[in-house]
Amino acid sequence: MSQVRTRIAPSPTGYLHLGTARTALYSWAYARHHGGSFVLRIEDTDVARSTQEAVEQILDAMAWLGLDFDEGPFFQMQRLARYHEVVEQMIAAGTAYRCWCTPEELDAMREAQRARGEKTRYDGRWRPASGKRLPPVPAGVQPVVRFANPPHGLVSWDDLVKGPISISNEEIDDLIILRPAPAGAGDEAAALGVPTYNFAVVVDDWDMGISHVFRGDEHINNTPWQINIFRALGAPLPRFGHCPIILGDDGQKLSKRRGAVSVTSYRDAGYLPEAMLNYLARLGWSHGDEELFTLQQMVQWFDGSHLAKSPAQWDPAKLAWVNAHYVKLADDARLAGLVQQQLSGRNVDVADLELLARASALFKDRCSTVAELADWVEMIFVPVAPSETDLAAHVTGGVRPALRSLRDRLATIDWDKPTIAAALKETLAAHQLKMPQLAPALRVLVCGRAQTPSIDAVLALFPRATVLARLQHL
Numbered sequence: 013m014s015q016v017r018t019r020i021a022p023s024p025t026g027y028l029h030l031g032t033a034r035t036a037l038y039s040w041a042y043a044r045h046h047g048g049s050f051v052l053r054i055e056d057t058d059v060a061r062s063t064q065e066a067v068e069q070i071l072d073a074m075a076w077l078g079l080d081f082d083e084g085p086f087f088q089m090q091r092l093a094r095y096h097e098v099v100e101q102m103i104a105a106g107t108a109y110r111c112w113c114t115p116e117e118l119d120a121m122r123e124a125q126r127a128r129g130e131k132t133r134y135d136g137r138w139r140p141a142s143g144k145r146l147p148p149v150p151a152g153v154q155p156v157v158r159f160a161n162p163p164h165g166l167v168s169w170d171d172l173v174k175g176p177i178s179i180s181n182e183e184i185d186d187l188i189i190l191r192p193a194p195a196g197a198g199d200e201a202a203a204l205g206v207p208t209y210n211f212a213v214v215v216d217d218w219d220m221g222i223s224h225v226f227r228g229d230e231h232i233n234n235t236p237w238q239i240n241i242f243r244a245l246g247a248p249l250p251r252f253g254h255c256p257i258i259l260g261d262d263g264q265k266l267s268k269r270r271g272a273v274s275v276t277s278y279r280d281a282g283y284l285p286e287a288m289l290n291y292l293a294r295l296g297w298s299h300g301d302e303e304l305f306t307l308q309q310m311v312q313w314f315d316g317s318h319l320a321k322s323p324a325q326w327d328p329a330k331l332a333w334v335n336a337h338y339v340k341l342a343d344d345a346r347l348a349g350l351v352q353q354q355l356s357g358r359n360v361d362v363a364d365l366e367l368l369a370r371a372s373a374l375f376k377d378r379c380s381t382v383a384e385l386a387d388w389v390e391m392i393f394v395p396v397a398p399s400e401t402d403l404a405a406h407v408t409g410g411v412r413p414a415l416r417s418l419r420d421r422l423a424t425i426d427w428d429k430p431t432i433a434a435a436l437k438e439t440l441a442a443h444q445l446k447m448p449q450l451a452p453a454l455r456v457l458v459c460g461r462a463q464t465p466s467i468d469a470v471l472a473l474f475p476r477a478t479v480l481a482r483l484q485h486l
Contacts, residue, residue, distance in 0.1 A: 016048030017223045020081075021213065023055045024066035027274040028073040030266055030326070031228055031258050034292045038226045038255065040079045041293075041307075041314035051220055052084035055213070057206050059089070059197045073275040077285050078307065086220070088212050089201070096204040098215050098245070099157050099190050107244040108189060110155040111138040112147075133185040134158070157190040159211070159241060167236035172224070172253030173319045179236045187211075187237055210237045218247040224316070229254040253316065255296050256323040266326055282354060282383030284342065287335035295324035304337055332380040339376050339385065347372035347385065354386035360393050367392075371473050374465050392474055396460025396482070406452040406462055412486050414443040414450055415457070419483040427476050433468040458482045 018039035022032050043050040052074065056062040071085070088095075102108035113121075113134075122132040138146060139160060161184055168178040189211035193201035207215070217225065232254050242249050258266045266273050278288055289307055297320065299305070299313040339347070348368035355362055362368060368389060375388040398407075407415070421435040440450060451467045458479055464470045471479055 015221070015223065016043055016046035017051065017221050018043045018048065018226065019051040019053055019217070019220065019222050020079075021053040021055045021216070022070050023058060024063060024070060025058055025061040026066055027276065028070045029273040030275065030292065031273075033073065033077065033275045033288075034258065034295060035226050035228060035255065036074065036079050037077070037289060037292055038253075038297065038314070038319075039224075040081075041310050042224060042226065042316055043082075044311045045314050048223070049082040050079075051086070051222065052081040053086045053088070053216055053220070054084075055088050055209070057088050057209070057212060059194055059201070059206070069274075069276060073279075076276065076279050077289060083220070086216070088207070088216065089198075091212075091216070092200050092204045092206070094219065095190065095207040095212060095215055099205075099207075099211075102159070102189075102244065103157065105244075106140070107160050108157050109138060109140055109160060111158045111186075111188075112150050112153045112155045113138065114150070114153055134187075136186060139186060154192040156188045156192070157205070158186040159189045159237070159244070161186050161237065161240055167239050169235065169239060169249070169252055172226070172251055172316055173255055174229070174232075174321055177232065177235075179233075181236070181240070184236055189241075210234050211241060214238050214241045214245070214247070217250055218242065218245060222250050224251045224253065226253045226255060229256050253319065256320060258295055259323050259325050261326060261328065280357075282350070282381030282386070283331070283335050284338045284382070287331070287338040290338070291331045291334045295326070296320045304334065336380040339379055339382065342376070344369040344373045344376075347376060347382065350382045351386050351389050354383055355390060355393070358386070358390065360390060362393055367473065374469055374473065378465070391459050391461075392478070396458075398456045398460050402456045402462050406456050407486075408453070411445065411450055411453045414439050414445055415453060415483060416486050417442060418450075418454070419480060419486070422471075422476065422483075423480055427472065429468050429472040432471050436468060454483075 020032070020036040020039050022028055022036075028036075040050045042048075054067060054070070056067070067085075074081070099108060103110070111134075118134070121135055125132045125135075139158070140146065162181045165181050166178045167181060168176065171177050187210060188208050190205045190207050193204075193206045197206060216222075235252055235254075239249060260266045275288070279285070286307065289310075290304060293305075293310055293314075294303065297314070298318050299310075302309075305313075345365070348365045348371075351368050351372055352362055352365065371389045371392065372385060375385055379385040379388065418435065418439040421439060422432070425431045425435055436447070436450070439445075440447060443450075452462045454467055455464050455470075456462050458474065459470065
């Protein structure tokens with residue numbers, strides 16, 4: 013294959029999780045680095061669990077990350093006729109065969125093997141062979157189609173991540189490649205059957221000209237079957253790269269069933285896509301000691317080398333640090349739109365994007381996420397409730413007269429940062445106070461907290477009427 017073609021093939025049985033997002037990033041970056049193509053395929057043959065909602069969430073997550081695909085999305089359930097065609101060709105060629113074993117027969121087969129201390133596997137009773145007499149076809153049983161896996165020899169490949177790998181054909185059996193459709197799968201599936209994962213993925217990668225496959229190392233055990241099917245079809249083999257799993261902070265594998273691993277859940281929590289991509293890239297790949305880099309830099313550097321062989325540890329604190337870096341770099345107008353979305357989710361509707369941009373510029377250096385930025389900005393639009401502890405510590409009898417005097421000054425001055433700063437200085441001088449005495453009390457009453465950026469800059473964000481109302485009862 014002269015052109016690099018990669019793919020990502022999520023199953024729409026749930027959201028796009030972090031491990032798949034990392035695989036998508038590596039596949040996308042490799043294709044972009046080599047000027048190739050990146051394909052999106054939806055592996056939806058699990059009819060009972062696949063949903064349209066999950067498909068939409070996958071597309072939404074890919075769009076948020078900015079991992080644009082050149083072809084697709086392709087859906088396996090729309091390719092049933094093609095799988096059926098290939099199966100019939102394989103049966104005719106003797107590389108696949110029909111098997112009428114019932115579930116009860118297979119259970120009994122495995123029980124007998126366990127009793128003899130053998131590895132449980134299909135015993136090939138329906139596999140045709142010269143001089144072999146097959147059992148009579150039972151009535152009322154729908155057959156499956158099995159791949160006639162080579163019985164001897166090694167399956168070997170040079171993995172892009174793990175290096176040379178070999179597995180004996182004697183360790184694997186004749187897997188099912190086509191089975192009867194489950195109830196509800198539709199008329200076409202009922203007529204043609206539904207392919208299993210290891211078969212459909214080979215036909216898809218062959219038809220789509222996939223040259224390089226990056227995926228999680230839980231697929232290593234599937235790869236020998238797939239390589240043998242590629243060879244049985246006379247199809248060119250892609251290069252495989254199996255990336256180690258991502259471990260959660262509990263040391264267990266991140267999965268759809270463990271932890272908050274949905275890509276879009278991080279978006280909703282206020283993370284930026286460039287931060288997520290940067291962090292995911294470093295979970296299994298490195299370029300020297302670079303910790304922070306753009307997606308464009310990654311494309312320039314990602315040539316398929318320097319992929320880690322060991323599992324990576326998901327570190328929420330490290331992700332927050334990376335995200336804080338990108339929040340600080342983000343354009344204020346862009347942050348304003350994101351803060352607006354966050355506030356809207358809290359039923360706080362703010363139309364003034366210019367004000368949100370100014371607020372974002374002031375507070376963003378203190379924030380790890382856009383949600384934290386919204387926490388700061390929200391105090392401008394929602395009544396605050398200072399704690400009794402802060403009120404007792406800062407709004408004392410010694411500063412109350414100064415606060416009243418400042419309130420009166422603020423009622424008449426021009427409402428901008430320099431004029432507010434001047435009013436503060438005049439009030440301090442008139443009452444012989446220092447800023448550390450007055451500013452915390454002012455922050456507690458107006459902002460609901462004792463620490464903020466420069467108080468004159470903060471007050472300038474508020475409507476004058478809001479400040480005066482919060483200083484009313486002194």
